[in-house]
Amino acid sequence: xxxxxxxxxxxxxxxxxxxxxxxxxxxxxxxxxxxxxxxxxxxxxxxxxxxxxxxxxxxxxxxxxxxxxxxxxxxxxxxxxxxxxxxxxxxxxxxxxxxxxxxxxxxxxxxxxxxxxxxxxxxxxxxxxxxxxxxxxxxxxxxxxxxxxxxxxxxxxxxxxxxxxxxxxxxxxxxxxxxxxxxxxxxxxxxxxxxxxxxxxxxxxxxxxxxxxxxxxxxxxxxxxxxxxxxxxxxxxxxxxxxxxxxxxxxxxxxxxxxxxxxxxxxxx
Amino acid sequence: xxxxxxxxxxxxxxxxxxxxxxxxxxxxxxxxxxxxxxxxxxxxxxxxxxxxxxxxxxxxxxxxxxxxxxxxxxxxxxxxxxxxxxxxxxxxxxxxxxxxxxxxxxxxxxxxxxxxxxxxxxxxxxxxxxxxxxxxxxxxxxxxxxxxxxxxxxxxxxxxxxxxxxxxxxxxxxxxxxxxxxxxxxxxxxxxxxxxxxxxxxxxxxxxxxxxxxxxxxxxxxxxxxxxxxxxxxxxxxxxxxxxxxxxxxxxxxxxxxxxxxxx
Numbered sequence: 001x002x003x004x005x006x007x008x009x010x011x012x013x014x015x016x017x018x019x020x021x022x023x024x025x026x027x028x029x030x031x032x033x034x035x036x037x038x039x040x041x042x043x044x045x046x047x048x049x050x051x052x053x054x055x056x057x058x059x060x061x062x063x064x065x066x067x068x069x070x071x072x073x074x075x076x077x078x079x080x081x082x083x084x085x086x087x088x089x090x091x092x093x094x095x096x097x098x099x100x101x102x103x104x105x106x107x108x109x110x111x112x113x114x115x116x117x118x119x120x121x122x123x124x125x126x127x128x129x130x131x132x133x134x135x136x137x138x139x140x141x142x143x144x145x146x147x148x149x150x151x152x153x154x155x156x157x158x159x160x161x162x163x164x165x166x167x168x169x170x171x172x173x174x175x176x177x178x179x180x181x182x183x184x185x186x187x188x189x190x191x192x193x194x195x196x197x198x199x200x201x202x203x204x205x206x207x208x209x210x211x212x213x214x215x216x217x218x219x220x221x222x223x224x225x226x227x228x229x230x231x232x233x234x235x236x237x238x239x240x241x242x243x244x245x246x247x248x249x250x251x252x253x254x255x256x257x258x259x260x261x262x263x264x265x266x267x268x269x
Numbered sequence: 270x271x272x273x274x275x276x277x278x279x280x281x282x283x284x285x286x287x288x289x290x291x292x293x294x295x296x297x298x299x300x301x302x303x304x305x306x307x308x309x310x311x312x313x314x315x316x317x318x319x320x321x322x323x324x325x326x327x328x329x330x331x332x333x334x335x336x337x338x339x340x341x342x343x344x345x346x347x348x349x350x351x352x353x354x355x356x357x358x359x360x361x362x363x364x365x366x367x368x369x370x371x372x373x374x375x376x377x378x379x380x381x382x383x384x385x386x387x388x389x390x391x392x393x394x395x396x397x398x399x400x401x402x403x404x405x406x407x408x409x410x411x412x413x414x415x416x417x418x419x420x421x422x423x424x425x426x427x428x429x430x431x432x433x434x435x436x437x438x439x440x441x442x443x444x445x446x447x448x449x450x451x452x453x454x455x456x457x458x459x460x461x462x463x464x465x466x467x468x469x470x471x472x473x474x475x476x477x478x479x480x481x482x483x484x485x486x487x488x489x490x491x492x493x494x495x496x497x498x499x500x501x502x503x504x505x506x507x508x509x510x511x512x513x514x515x516x517x518x519x520x521x522x523x524x525x526x527x528x529x530x531x532x533x
Contacts (some may be wrong), residue, residue: 043327045467046468049326180301184300
C-alpha cells in the first residue's frame, strides 16, 4: 500500500509527460466532443420559438440551454474515460503483460494515466468556463454550499465514469473484445445521462428509467448541480446516491478484474 | 477503366469474405445500429412531444424525421465504405507501410479508398430506409418520382463530398503524423448534420452551408424527398461536389509528395 502511494507521483509525472508529448492527438480528442454544441444549437433554435417547460415546471429559455450545454462540455472534458479501449487494445496485443509485471495494480496505473491528462483537459475547459460566467452567470447558483458540494460531485462523476469503463473493459477477458459492449454502453450513456437532452425534459416514464440507471450520475448530475437545478438538501441526497454507485462499480471492477485476469494469456505479443 | 472495375470487385470480394467470417457481427452491428438510430431520434421525439407542429422553424416532426433518416443512411455510408479504408491510411503513414501501396501499379488513392468495406453496415442503411417509411407513412403521402430521382442524385453528391472531405483530412496525416483519432473528429463534425439546417443561424449557417456543406448532405435530400427542393439548389450541390472532388484530388497528390516513408 505505502509502496503504491510512493509510486503515484512518479506515475503522474510520466503520464503528464506523455499527455504533453501527444498533445496534438489530445487536441483532436477534445475537438471531437462537439456533441454538446450540436445539441445546444438545436435546443436554442427550439427555445427561440417558445421556452421548453420541464417536468419540474421550470422553463428552459435560450440562456438556460446555453448554460446547460456549456457545463455539459466542461463536465465531459473532465470525466472523460477511455480505459476500456486501452484495455481491449492491450489485451489483444498482449501488451497487458507489461502492466501486470509492474508491482502496482494495473487499475491504479490506468487511473494515473487518466489523472495525468486532467491538467490539459482543465486548460481546455477553462475558456469555456469563462464564456459561461460571462454569458450565463444568472443561470448559475449563488449558494456557496452548492459549489462546495459540486467538488465531491465531480469526483464521484469521475469515479463512475472511470470504473464503468474498467468494468466493461474487463469483459474482454471473458469475450474476445468488449468494444461492441462499450459502444452500446456509450449509446445508452448519451441518451440517459442528460448529455443530449436535459433529464428534466424527459417524458415521465423515461425519466424514471434514467434515474434508476448509473448514467446520469456521470454527466447529468454535476451539470444540474452547476446550473442550480437543485436545492442543497436534494443535491446532497443525489450525490450520496452517486457515491453509492461509484462504490458499487469499484467493487464490481476489482472483482471482475480478479476473475478475468486469470484467463489472460498474452497472445500476440 | 476496366482494370479498375476488376480491382474494385476483387477488393469488395475480400471484404465480403471477411464479413462472412464474422457472421455474428451482423447481429451485433444490427443491434448497435438500432441503438444509435434511437439516440438520433430520441431528441426529436422530446422536442416535438406535446408541442405545436413546428418546434424547429419550417419543419414538422415527420419532416424532421426524414432528415434524421438521411443522417442515419449517410452515417452508414461513412462508417461502412469511407472510414475503414481511409483510417488505414493514417496507420500506413505512421508505420511507413504506405510504401507497399505506392509500389503497386495502380492509383494509390483508389487502392486505399477501396481497401476495406464494413459490409455489415448495410443494416444501418435498412434502418435509415425504415425511418423514411415511418415518416412518410405518418405524413400520409409518398415522395414523387421526381423527388426520389433528385434525392438519389443528391445521395451521390453527398457521398462524393463526404469522401472528398475525408481525403482532405487524411492528407493532413502526411504533415502531422500521430493522429489516429481523426476518424472520430470527422464523425463528430458530421453529427451536426442530424438536424434540419434551419436550426443554424448566423456564422454557423454560413459555415455549414458553404465551408462544410452539411446542409447538402441531409437537409437538401430530405427536401427533395418532400418535394420542395428548388432546382437551383441542385445545381449548387453539383457544383460544390465537383469543387470538393477537384480540391481533394489536388491536395492528395500534393501531400503524397511529402511522404518520406518511415524507418522500416
